[in-house]
Amino acid sequence: MARVLKAAAANAVGLFSRLQAPIPTVRASSTSQPLDQVTGSVWNLGRLNHVAIAVPDLEKAAAFYKNILGAQVSEVVPLPEHGVSVVFVNLGNTKMELLHPLGRDSPIAGFLQKNKAGGMHHICIEVDNINAAVMDLKKKKIRSLSEEVKIGAHGKPVIFLHPKDCGGVLVELEQA
Helix, strand or coil, X not given: CHHHHHHHHHHHHHHHHHHCCCCCCCCCCCCCCCCCCCCCCCCCEEEEXXXXXXXXXXXXXXXXXXXXXXXXXXXCEEECCCCEEXXXXXXXXXXXXXXXXXXXXXXXXXXXXXXXXXXXXXXXXXXXXXXXXXXHHHHCCCCECCCCCEECCCCCEEEEECHHHCCCCCEEEEEC
């Protein structure tokens, strides 16, 4: 038994040292092809637009980010077509969206039933051509939560990708 434990520990140490190996850094210049461009792709992934957090108490959550952390926080924005009320938190390099259910059919209501304290709901990544992205991802068997692109909270076309196809994360793509 001790020999088995010793061998397992040696394997774990070997794995850990491989995981700590330095990763080479790549620098891009303005004249080179974007690092995130897939060869032959007609669309490109852009920057992280926002992280969306479902909250059971929108005013309390907004007050925390504004009064405790000192962030710029918007007024409550009701979005009945999406079944949510949203507060935008500006973080300088990206945003957070605080989401609260609006109406009985809100997708956030179900999330909060399972996660009473709230939590991360989705991430949003910009793309330069959302229609091409949707067609390409369908070919790659990545499911979306709707058949077509809709207008999102920022007034731009969006689509949500199924978390089961995205490593357990609900991913929103938004036209840049």
